[in-house]
Amino acid sequence: MAGLLDWILPIALLFSGAILTPIIGVVSKRAGVKKIEGFFAALIFVVTIWSLLNIYGPISTGTIGEVQYLSFGPSSGGAVLRIDMLSWLMAIIFVSLGFLVVIYSIIYMERDTGLEKYYTLILTLVGGLIGIVFSGDFFTFFVFWELMAISSYVLVSFRKDQWEPVEAGFKYLIMSGFGSILMLYSMSFLYGLTGTLNFQLMGAYLATASPNLLLYLIIGLLIVGFGVKAAVVPMHTWLPDAHPAAPSSISALLSGIIVKSGVYGILRVFLTLFAPSVFTDYGVTIAIFAIITMSVGNIMALVQTDIKRLLAYSTISNIGYILLGFAVGMTPGVSAEVAQLGITSGLFHLLNHALLKGLLFLCAGAFLFRAKTRDLNKLSGIGRKMPLTGVIFTIGALALSGMPPLNGFYSKAMVIWATISVYANINSMIYAVFAALAILNSVIVVAYYLRMIEVLLIRKPEGSLDGVKRSPVVMLIPLVLLMLSAFVIGLWQDPFITVIQLATQALP
Amino acid sequence: MAISGELLIWYLGTAAALLLIGLYTLATKRNMIKLVIALEILLDAANLNLIIFAASGPTGVVDPIPQALVVISIGIGGCVAAVALALVVNAYRHYKTLDVRKLKKLRG
Numbered sequence: 001m002a003g004l005l006d007w008i009l010p011i012a013l014l015f016s017g018a019i020l021t022p023i024i025g026v027v028s029k030r031a032g033v034k035k036i037e038g039f040f041a042a043l044i045f046v047v048t049i050w051s052l053l054n055i056y057g058p059i060s061t062g063t064i065g066e067v068q069y070l071s072f073g074p075s076s077g078g079a080v081l082r083i084d085m086l087s088w089l090m091a092i093i094f095v096s097l098g099f100l101v102v103i104y105s106i107i108y109m110e111r112d113t114g115l116e117k118y119y120t121l122i123l124t125l126v127g128g129l130i131g132i133v134f135s136g137d138f139f140t141f142f143v144f145w146e147l148m149a150i151s152s153y154v155l156v157s158f159r160k161d162q163w164e165p166v167e168a169g170f171k172y173l174i175m176s177g178f179g180s181i182l183m184l185y186s187m188s189f190l191y192g193l194t195g196t197l198n199f200q201l202m203g204a205y206l207a208t209a210s211p212n213l214l215l216y217l218i219i220g221l222l223i224v225g226f227g228v229k230a231a232v233v234p235m236h237t238w239l240p241d242a243h244p245a246a247p248s249s250i251s252a253l254l255s256g257i258i259v260k261s262g263v264y265g266i267l268r269v270f271l272t273l274f275a276p277s278v279f280t281d282y283g284v285t286i287a288i289f290a291i292i293t294m295s296v297g298n299i300m301a302l303v304q305t306d307i308k309r310l311l312a313y314s315t316i317s318n319i320g321y322i323l324l325g326f327a328v329g330m331t332p333g334v335s336a337e338v339a340q341l342g343i344t345s346g347l348f349h350l351l352n353h354a355l356l357k358g359l360l361f362l363c364a365g366a367f368l369f370r371a372k373t374r375d376l377n378k379l380s381g382i383g384r385k386m387p388l389t390g391v392i393f394t395i396g397a398l399a400l401s402g403m404p405p406l407n408g409f410y411s412k413a414m415v416i417w418a419t420i421s422v423y424a425n426i427n428s429m430i431y432a433v434f435a436a437l438a439i440l441n442s443v444i445v446v447a448y449y450l451r452m453i454e455v456l457l458i459r460k461p462e463g464s465l466d467g468v469k470r471s472p473v474v475m476l477i478p479l480v481l482l483m484l485s486a487f488v489i490g491l492w493q494d495p496f497i498t499v500i501q502l503a504t505q506a507l508p
Numbered sequence: 509m510a511i512s513g514e515l516l517i518w519y520l521g522t523a524a525a526l527l528l529i530g531l532y533t534l535a536t537k538r539n540m541i542k543l544v545i546a547l548e549i550l551l552d553a554a555n556l557n558l559i560i561f562a563a564s565g566p567t568g569v570v571d572p573i574p575q576a577l578v579v580i581s582i583g584i585g586g587c588v589a590a591v592a593l594a595l596v597v598n599a600y601r602h603y604k605t606l607d608v609r610k611l612k613k614l615r616g
Contacts, residue, residue, distance in 0.1 A: 142580075167611050184554040195571075
């Protein structure tokens with residue numbers, strides 16, 4: 001049986017690591033040793049992964065870890081941490097990718113200064129993300145949300161001596177800050193209606209409510225609030241600027257896990273608060289947003305010449321796939337199996353996209369590290385100079401474009417299958433159209449990834465790439481691990497699907 | 509002290525007016541510092557709403573948890589403003605202007 005300490009240990013470890021990292025940075029600078037902060041942050045991540053595996057036993061059997069840390073006054077519920085299987089699944093994705101990014105940063109960031117701040121911010125960022133998925137009420141959710149957001153603003157504009165990170169960071173701050181304020185504003189109305197900030201109690205109250213204009217306005221504000229973070233079109237414009245401007249390791253975190261926090265917010269808050277049987281309209285609204293997000297992301301990706309910008313638009317399109325899967329679970333009237341299939345497919349694609357997009361951004365970072373350019377035309381043929389990185393990049397690109405034995409194919413097919421199942425289940429023609437559009441989009445994805453592979457690997461290298469050497473070994477470790485995960489999840493899906501189905505069952 | 513029903517609508521109206529002022533400023537102003545101020549006004553609208561609802565609950569007692577949330581949210585607003593103004597200073601060093609429309613190097 002897990003005790004109080006076991007539940008809060010993942011958050012506590014990351015934040016104590018964040019406090020200790022600057023001290024270690026100062027001490028190591030006095031002693032004249034370099035790179036100690038990076039190894040220390042990696043160690044913290046390893047211990048956090050251990051602490052998460054530690055609570056897998058009780059959580060997988062259906063125990064919900066509730067830690068009530070604030071309870072006074074008439075507000076029922078108080079402020080709680082509520083840890084179930086979905087929280088665990090998201091947390092393990094966040095921490096694993098965070099660990100690989102820290103290993104990668106040890107070499108990638110060696111030319112930068114202020115690294116103790118960099119690792120502190122990564123630790124608070126991942127700690128904030130874990131707090132978001134562990135929170136059971138809006139008080140905790142908002143505090144950790146802003147903690148994560150502020151760390152990510154600073155990380156995006158970490159290289160502040162260049163113009164691009166500053167401008168992209170300011171744009172990201174204004175848009176994301178606006179989104180979280182809309183979220184707070186709508187939550188204040190929900191508090192006024194229900195008299196509690198606890199998600200479970202709010203959901204129980206709203207299940208008996210009759211939908212009215214105010215409640216649909218609140219739903220709309222929440223979609224915009226979370227949509228800014230999740231880069232849902234038309235609130236996506238910060239993302240294609242922030243990704244190229246940030247250091248590549250941070251781009252991997254942005255695409256892999258930060259945008260996933262918005263997606264998680266949509267999934268958790270909407271399904272807990274607004275039962276699809278009572279609020280019948282928002283499922284199809286989210287599906288329409290998903291299709292628009294997917295199409296705009298793909299079409300914009302076709303015309304990009306900047307490798308990281310292209311990957312950023314590809315992130316937007318993949319958010320569309322994830323949301324489409326979730327929207328199936330939010331559709332009123334579908335059978336429980338179809339709803340579960342939808343959410344499982346969305347979460348499976350979320351897992352695969354986090355790993356694959358992390359892989360692709362880290363590979364792009366390796367090219368950038370050696371060739372010092374992000375322009376696809378100047379990078380043409382770099383795969384011949386950096387063969388191992390090139391091969392890993394190709395495998396990641398093929399997996400994300402949906403090549404059968406790899407993981408991306410299965411999750412994408414599952415999302416489309418779930419959408420068709422809605423059509424079969426409740427005979428809703430619009431979902432058949434959504435499925436057709438999703439299949440069409442998958443073809444566009446193949447087009448731009450194949451173009452990227454052609455440019456990077458098949459063309460002859462140009463003179464500007466003469467001095468390019470192979471990637472450093474330490475940088476290759478996370479790349480190889482992520483590439484292996486693409487094969488492992490693709491060939492042995494059953495254990496992963498089982499865990500994701502457990503996570504799906506944690507939702508009402 | 510708990511707030512009665514007739515007063516509630518005035519407070520909510522004030523919060524909504526703050527929201528509209530913030531939205532207007534965010535949409536029309538070019539100065540980067542004014543955009544940061546707009547964010548702070550928007551945050552105040554949300555905070556005021558929470559405080560009002562905490563003070564007008566059916567129990568007749570002021571609920572402390574939203575008030576604690578507002579205290580933390582004001583602190584968070586300060587942090588966001590600090591980060592934003594630090595970025596404004598850096599942007600001014602690069603561009604020698606605070607006009608957000610002259611920062612058009614990004615296409616996004």
